[in-house]
Amino acid sequence: MSLRIVVTVKYVPDATGDRHFADDLTLDRDDVDGLLSELDEYAVEQALQIAEDADGAEVTVLTVGPEDAKDALRKALSMGADKAVHVEDDDLHGTDIIGTSLVLAKAIEKAGYDLVISGMASTDGTAGVVPALLAERLGVPQVTLLSEVSVDGSTVKGRRDGDAATEQLEASLPAVVSVTDQSGEARYPSFKGIMAAKKKPVQSWDLSDLEIDAEEVGLAGAWTAVESAAERPARTAGTIVKDEGEGGKQLAEFLASQKFI
Amino acid sequence: MAEVLVYVDHVDGAVRKPTLELLTLARRIGDPVAVALGNGAADTASTLAEHGAVKVLTADAAEFADYLVVPKVDALQAAFGQVSPAAVLVPSSAEGKEIAARLAVRVGSGIVTDAIDLEAGDGGPVATQSVFAAAYTTKSRITRGTPVITVKPNSAPVEPAPAAGTVEELAVTFCEGATGTKVVARTPRESTGRPELTEAAIVVSGGRGVNGAENFAIIEALADSLGAAVGASRAAVDAGWYPHSNQVGQTGKSVSPQLYIASGISGAIQHRAGMQTSKTIVAVNKDAEAPIFDLVDYGIVGDLFQVVPQLTEAIKARKG
Numbered sequence: 184m185s186l187r188i189v190v191t192v193k194y195v196p197d198a199t200g201d202r203h204f205a206d207d208l209t210l211d212r213d214d215v216d217g218l219l220s221e222l223d224e225y226a227v228e229q230a231l232q233i234a235e236d237a238d239g240a241e242v243t244v245l246t247v248g249p250e251d252a253k254d255a256l257r258k259a260l261s262m263g264a265d266k267a268v269h270v271e272d273d274d275l276h277g278t279d280i281i282g283t284s285l286v287l288a289k290a291i292e293k294a295g296y297d298l299v300i301s302g303m304a305s306t307d308g309t310a311g312v313v314p315a316l317l318a319e320r321l322g323v324p325q326v327t328l329l330s331e332v333s334v335d336g337s338t339v340k341g342r343r344d345g346d347a348a349t350e351q352l353e354a355s356l357p358a359v360v361s362v363t364d365q366s367g368e369a370r371y372p373s374f375k376g377i378m379a380a381k382k383k384p385v386q387s388w389d390l391s392d393l394e395i396d397a398e399e400v401g402l403a404g405a406w407t408a409v410e411s412a413a414e415r416p417a418r419t420a421g422t423i424v425k426d427e428g429e430g431g432k433q434l435a436e437f438l439a440s441q442k443f444i
Numbered sequence: 445m446a447e448v449l450v451y452v453d454h455v456d457g458a459v460r461k462p463t464l465e466l467l468t469l470a471r472r473i474g475d476p477v478a479v480a481l482g483n484g485a486a487d488t489a490s491t492l493a494e495h496g497a498v499k500v501l502t503a504d505a506a507e508f509a510d511y512l513v514v515p516k517v518d519a520l521q522a523a524f525g526q527v528s529p530a531a532v533l534v535p536s537s538a539e540g541k542e543i544a545a546r547l548a549v550r551v552g553s554g555i556v557t558d559a560i561d562l563e564a565g566d567g568g569p570v571a572t573q574s575v576f577a578a579a580y581t582t583k584s585r586i587t588r589g590t591p592v593i594t595v596k597p598n599s600a601p602v603e604p605a606p607a608a609g610t611v612e613e614l615a616v617t618f619c620e621g622a623t624g625t626k627v628v629a630r631t632p633r634e635s636t637g638r639p640e641l642t643e644a645a646i647v648v649s650g651g652r653g654v655n656g657a658e659n660f661a662i663i664e665a666l667a668d669s670l671g672a673a674v675g676a677s678r679a680a681v682d683a684g685w686y687p688h689s690n691q692v693g694q695t696g697k698s699v700s701p702q703l704y705i706a707s708g709i710s711g712a713i714q715h716r717a718g719m720q721t722s723k724t725i726v727a728v729n730k731d732a733e734a735p736i737f738d739l740v741d742y743g744i745v746g747d748l749f750q751v752v753p754q755l756t757e758a759i760k761a762r763k764g
């Protein structure tokens with residue numbers, strides 16, 4: 184039996200560029216370059232490692248996003264994933280967390296899976312809840328926020344470093360996993376990988392393929408509404424001094440003037 | 445007045461500060477009903493009552509400790525069914541967000557995560573979020589179902605407001621999937637005696653410039669002179685100089701203290717994402733061009749090995 188792994192990957196605006204809101208208070212995608220969310224590279228990496236260790240495995244990368252989101256899929260394919268699914272539909276514009284999890288869950292079911300691997304959070308919305316929602320919707324165990332993950336037969340094991348404790352977790356497949364950036368450096372695509380990716384299949388599905396009504400998603404179907412978005416005022420320029428030997432003492436004076444000491 | 449469910453974050457009965465902040469926010473939109481689960485749940489009641497809980501629903505069962513997240517979702521859902529609240533507030537910890545999201549989908553509600561403020565509005569509570577590494581401030585509403593909102597630490601003052609705090613046992617039926625993810629071992633984090641990173645009024649952080657695990661003693665000494673928590677950049681964590689649980693930034697903790705002191709940290713966007721909302725920012729960096737200086741209220745261009753120990757001594761001298 185071959186292990187079917189689906190990796191969810193998000194196409195996000197480059198965090199090092201200027202990110203903006205458009206007039207409808209959704210993400211402005213025109214003004215800024217997009218890419219595969221860096222935190223999802225860790226998910227792709229773990230999927231590839233699990234696949235390498237398994238006896239026959241297939242890694243499918245899945246994104247829900249606009250046309251350009253194909254770039255994120257290509258990157259994941261060039262890292263070594265086998266095939267890709269792109270869910271693309273004009274009616275998806277402005278979908279919220281709940282809607283996104285619905286679309287992803289339906290697409291994962293349609294693709295067929297034993298293991299879903301997600302990033303710990305996207306680098307734009309940064310909610311970090313989609314993996315838990317996928318587990319809820321698919322009705323399978325969630326094994327999330329793992330800094331270490333392995334699959335042993337039909338069991339997935341991992342380490343979750345929480346606020347209060349480190350936990351060793353275990354669940355039976357099928358399951359949803361999310362991995363942190365502590366899970367291991369993601370590989371760079373090789374030239375061979377980049378060339379091979381061009382020939383790998385990318386399937387496109389729209390809402391009707393997933394039997395989802397347009398009213399359930401998009402800006403109109405969102406269960407949350409952004410009412411305003413204001414750019415944070417630039418911080419007023421602070422005092423910057425060069426240390427001439429008394430820097431520590433000067434800093435102490437500043438802290439005292441602000442009543443911190 | 446409408447009731448508002450507040451999920452309680454506690455360790456063996458000791459309520460953590462973010463929950464007390466949630467009670468302050470909850471009172472703006474209704475009467476707080478607290479839900480405390482697991483070992484020591486009943487012991488939380490007096491503290492919760494002092495801070496405005498009209499009722500405390502408690503439940504303890506082995507499932508809460510032995511299996512991940514889902515048993516707690518089942519319990520919160522039971523409380524939801526019992527109270528029919530006007531809103532549900534949950535602390536924005538990693539686990540809190542997962543619990544809140546699963547509840548939202550179960551009860552057919554939208555969710556806002558990582559709110560930094562909350563006010564009553566005509567169409568239900570309005571949540572403020574700080575997004576894109578704190579470059580934007582947004583205000584959002586939940587338009588479908590009962591608002592489920594997770595709130596970041598340090599988002600509201602802790603204000604005592606004594607209320608009845610009647611304790612009631614919550615009856616929980618676990619769903620079939622509750623035992624899906626087994627916790628086979630748990631190693632509690634050792635206490636350093638320093639304040640909790642996300643709750644501290646002052647955070648002192650070190651980065652790659654600290655140049656070695658042993659040199660973090662300099663950062664710790666400064667922190668101790670101020671009663672502060674210690675943070676680290678990912679570069680310092682990846683180098684193995686400080687534990688990941690102390691990482692500040694996008695993939696670490698997000699902090700918003702009164703004072704943040706960064707030493708030997710350049711100020712990459714992912715680091716800024718976790719500290720940019722600090723009230724006062726101070727940096728020590730030997731590179732005058734480091735991007736962290738764009739954020740600071742006070743910056744010293746200099747060698748941290750000179751500046752930081754001198755600062756620590758000066759603070760100690762002032763405090764006598």
Ligand SMILES: Cc1cc2nc3c(=O)[nH]c(=O)nc-3n(C[C@H](O)[C@H](O)[C@H](O)COP(=O)(O)OP(=O)(O)OC[C@H]3O[C@@H](n4cnc5c(N)ncnc54)[C@H](O)[C@@H]3O)c2cc1C
Pocket residue numbers: 191192193194210220222223226245246247248278279280281283287300301302303304305306307308309310311312313314407554555556557575576
């Ligand atoms: C600044 C900002 C704030 C937002 N706040 C809210 C909010 O409070 N409430 C709300 O309902 N919506 C919100 N949204 C919308 C929300 O971000 C998107 O609907 C999103 O696709 C799901 O949430 P996330 O990106 O935060 O995902 P996370 O939960 O952070 O993502 C975790 C993982 O899920 C997977 N994943 C997430 N989205 C996709 C995708 N489209 N395709 C493939 N895989 C994916 C990835 O593996 C990712 O690593 C916000 C969006 C932005 C840009």
Ligand SMILES: Cc1cc2nc3c(=O)[nH]c(=O)nc-3n(C[C@H](O)[C@H](O)[C@H](O)COP(=O)(O)OP(=O)(O)OC[C@H]3O[C@@H](n4cnc5c(N)ncnc54)[C@H](O)[C@@H]3O)c2cc1C
Pocket residue numbers: 221222364650651652653654676677678679680691692693694695696697707708709710711712713714715718728729730731734746747748749
């Ligand atoms: C997806 C993703 C998530 C990330 N998440 C995080 C995160 O959560 N937190 C985080 O911090 N980073 C995160 N990063 C990493 C981030 O991009 C930076 O690499 C990191 O913050 C750099 O750490 P640093 O400032 O300590 O090191 P550097 O950028 O190397 O800066 C070191 C600084 O120390 C100064 N210095 C050196 N010696 C001295 C001295 N003797 N005295 C004074 N100054 C000195 C230097 O001038 C320099 O400015 C993330 C990256 C990615 C891609």
